[in-house]
Amino acid sequence: MNRRILLIIIGIIVIAVVGYILMANTAQKQEQVGTPTKISVALDWFPWAGQAGLWVAKEKGYFADEGLDVELNVPADPSTVLQTVGSGRDDFGMSYLPDVLLARAQDVPVVSIMALVQHPLYALITLQESNVEGPKDLVGKKFGHSGIAFNEILVDTMLKSQGKSLKDVEMVNLGFDILPALIGKQVDAIVGYWTYETIAAENQGFPVNILRVEQHGVPDYYELAIVTNEKKIAENSDLVQRFVRATKKGYEDAIADPQAAVQLMKQVNPEMDLNIDSKGVELLVPVWKAENGVFGWQEESTWIAFTKWTKDSGFLSKDVDARQAFDNSFVENAR
16 A cells, blocks of 8 residues: 555544544533533622632633533622522522621521631721720720621620720711711721721821721631522532632632732723722732631631620520531532
């Protein structure tokens, strides 16, 4: 047989074999992934730097790689997130530890499946010119807060750490418009995020003092968590695992390059204020990281201590089993 003809035949066979393998692999992937599963995620607030990992996972295709078609929803009322997740109207949500415990005390079957922020973001914030060095320096002064009952528990605990209590100050419900009241000196202090309100104040030319809650008597806790409901965990654990895996990857990217993460967010959320979020994301990177290096990790001891404090302080009206309020298995399996 002519050598040239033989080489052509061999080439055709090789191309056919490679093509068959590629087709088989594609078919196998399609069989594994199938039609993308639509899921909804209720966010905690309007788009801000704390959500960066979720937006990265969506825009970079990490959710799609897991066969998920994810819709990130900005809730009209953030206080409804645990109700919509608990009832199954939303598959997942971003929420706060005290709210998870309060919901479970009311028999809402929500479970934290990964910690997004490892430490509290709340702080007492005062103007720098006030020379406040500790909670006791605010005795007889006005505290502005957003009307959330948990804020009063925080302030009371911080004051008690220095021998004072809530009765020694005047609490003023400002709704969610807390920063203008501080800048306008309608109040002497506010309860806000040291990753957001502090930056907004300083951007407007008002340097501030920050008293972080966990440094003044409040037990350490996870500020933000991803939650789902007990039924989803029991009946569709594979979907939960895929969502956690993609979310973890998104946040790991945000930790590695926080500025790229918020720039990506800005592209799909033009209303974002990068004058705040480009600074805020840098402050978030250290508190996104767990001590054991596993993003999303939750310690049982943290949950137990924090749950006890919320009950002892009167925030919870009945006992809640802290061990049932979180599930670390999905983060552990995504390592």
